Amino acid sequence: MAGMRAVQVTRNGPPAEVLAVREVDRPVPGAGQVLVEVGAASLNFNDIDRCLGKLVSVPTPPPYTLGMDVCGVVVEAGPGAEEWVGRRVVAITTTALGGIAEYALADAVSVFDAPEGLDDVEAAAFIMPFHTSHLALFRRGRLAAGETLVVHSAASGLGTAGIQLGKAAGARVIAVAGGPDKGALCTELGADLVIDHTAEDFVEAVLQATGDAGADVVYDLAGGDFVERSWRCTARGGRYLAVGYADDDENGMTGRPLRMASIGNIDLVGVMVAWVDSVDPGMRRFGFNPYGRDVADEVHGDLLRLVGEGAIRPHVGRRVSMEEAGTALEEHRARRAVGRTVVVVGA
Numbered sequence: 001m002a003g004m005r006a007v008q009v010t011r012n013g014p015p016a017e018v019l020a021v022r023e024v025d026r027p028v029p030g031a032g033q034v035l036v037e038v039g040a041a042s043l044n045f046n047d048i049d050r051c052l053g054k055l056v057s058v059p060t061p062p063p064y065t066l067g068m069d070v071c072g073v074v075v076e077a078g079p080g081a082e083e084w085v086g087r088r089v090v091a092i093t094t095t096a097l098g099g100i101a102e103y104a105l106a107d108a109v110s111v112f113d114a115p116e117g118l119d120d121v122e123a124a125a126f127i128m129p130f131h132t133s134h135l136a137l138f139r140r141g142r143l144a145a146g147e148t149l150v151v152h153s154a155a156s157g158l159g160t161a162g163i164q165l166g167k168a169a170g171a172r173v174i175a176v177a178g179g180p181d182k183g184a185l186c187t188e189l190g191a192d193l194v195i196d197h198t199a200e201d202f203v204e205a206v207l208q209a210t211g212d213a214g215a216d217v218v219y220d221l222a223g224g225d226f227v228e229r230s231w232r233c234t235a236r237g238g239r240y241l242a243v244g245y246a247d248d249d250e251n252g253m254t255g256r257p258l259r260m261a262s263i264g265n266i267d268l269v270g271v272m273v274a275w276v277d278s279v280d281p282g283m284r285r286f287g288f289n290p291y292g293r294d295v296a297d298e299v300h301g302d303l304l305r306l307v308g309e310g311a312i313r314p315h316v317g318r319r320v321s322m323e324e325a326g327t328a329l330e331e332h333r334a335r336r337a338v339g340r341t342v343v344v345v346g347a
Contacts, residue, residue, distance in 0.1 A: 002026040006065040006101035007325045007343070012053030015333070019051065019326035024065065027098065027105045028076075034084045034106055035076040036091055039120030039346035041067040041099040042128065042157070043325065045246045048333050055251045058095050066325070067099025068092060070106070071114055071123035072346065081108040088114045090127040092275065100325060100343050109293050110275045112300045115307045118314070125314035125340035126307075128273065129161035132243065134299045135291070136219060136271040137165055141239045145170030147216035150206055150233070152226055153246060154191065155182035157340035160315040162219045163189045168311040171217075174209060176202045178335060185338055189315070206233040214238060214264075223248035227256060234266045243271045315339035 004026045011018050029035045047066050049056050070091055074084040090113075091106035093099040114123045137143045149166040153159045154175035166173040167190040174193045175186035183194040195205045206215055214235035220226055221244030234240050240261070245251050261268050274290040306312045317339030320328045324343075331337045 004102040005322065006098075007067065007322050008065050009051055009062045011062050013051065015048060015051040015329035016326040018062075019066070019329070021322050022063075024101070026103050029078040029081070029105055031079045032081055032108050033078045033094065034074045034081050034089075034091070034108055034111055036070055036072040036089060036104050036106055036111075037075045037346070038070045038072040038099065038102060038104050039344075040072075040124040041070045041101075041104070041343050041345055042124045043100075043320075043329055043332065043341045043343060044068055044128065045156070045244070045332055048329055049251055051329065058097070060095075060097060065098045065101050065104075067101065067104065067343075068096035069124060069128040070099040070104050071120045071127075072104070074111070075103075077108075081111075084108060084111055090114045090123050092127065092273075096274075100322065100345065102345060109277050109296070112296070113304075115304055117307065120346065121316055121319055121342045121344060122314050124342050125157060125316050126303075129157040129314060129340065130165070130303050130312065131296070131299055132158055132271070132273045133161040133165050133219070134303055135273055135295070136241050136243050137162065137169070137217065139291075139295065139299075140269050140271050141217045141219070141241050143169055143171055143217050146172075148172045148174065148210055148213075148235075150174045150176060150202075150215040150218045150230070151191075151221075152176045152219065152230070153221035153244065154186045154194075155338045156221060156246075157315070158221050158244065159219075160185070160189055160339050161312070162221075163191050164312040165306075166219075167191075168306055174206060174215065182338055185315070203229050203233045210235070217241065219243065222246050228260050231261050231264055231266060234264060236265045237267070239267045239269050241269050241271050316342055318342070319344050 092110040094105045149171045151162040154177040175191035178198045223245035224247035275296040276290045277292040318341045
């Protein structure tokens with residue numbers, strides 16, 4: 001069997017200590033799958049929890065290859081996915097793993113034409129942040145022109161996507177980020193107001209900025225202590241979007257009292273991107289209930305339009321080699337990263 005280089009989690013621990021570039025077998029696509037020759041793959045905050053062995057959506061014992069979103073060219077396909085061969089694509093990898101490698105598997109339901117005008121690194125930085133933000137803000141959050149949107153972790157990959165999509169929709173965007181450098185990036189991307197949550201109480205700042213009405217939509221990528229505080233500055237009838245858990249030690253798998261949401265008459269809206277057309281019965285009973293390809297095509301089509309119009313563009317904070325992936329994840333863990341960090345795989 002042919003081999004390839006891949007970034008693997010060798011054991012559980014800090015990313016810089018447990019990630020290694022290894023020679024592994026090249027995967028073979030099965031029915032409905034494609035094999036992508038990877039040009040670039042993004043790092044995700046969730047990768048840190050995977051390395052540490054903390055609770056994640058798809059628990060996997062080491063060793064395994066990290067990486068959930070890629071850009072590259074489809075070089076092989078299993079039965080039912082032959083139409084993708086030869087096309088440059090962006091994809092979410094099978095089981096959200098295996099992407100930081102020379103070749104990666106993806107289910108065809110999660111494969112899309114790469115946006116023209118973006119190089120492989122930008123395209124790899126595009127799919128998860130913009131698919132997630134579009135689904136969250138518009139289908140789940142019903143964000144409309146003239147409404148006020150709060151974006152937490154606003155200088156992150158998803159946060160920078162949220163700012164741009166909010167502005168493209170005609171919303172007033174309030175960005176919440178930590179420190180002046182991250183705030184400057186948010187302003188550059190079009191945020192109407194930037195709140196440094198390390199220097200002031202974002203609840204009070206949002207209420208003051210909205211005449212005590214609160215935000216119509218809160219896009220929460222942090223979780224943890226941000227959750228109930230966000231409820232206090234959400235408008236009556238507003239939508240709080242539970243999307244990310246970067247500041248939650250239990251990765252969001254903890255109970256929270258709902259009474260504080262009840263007294264505000266707000267909507268608590270769950271959001272997850274995982275394009276799936278057929279859900280395993282056991283996973284469905286666990287609660288897994290994602291959208292399918294029909295919605296994915298609507299989302300991707302609108303995003304391609306916005307990229308073509310120049311209204312949105314992924315913000316790549318750093319490009320790194322496969323060998324630098326562990327150190328780069330430590331930068332994310334220390335909250336020193338901005339935008340998307342992308343691993344360059346192809347030449």
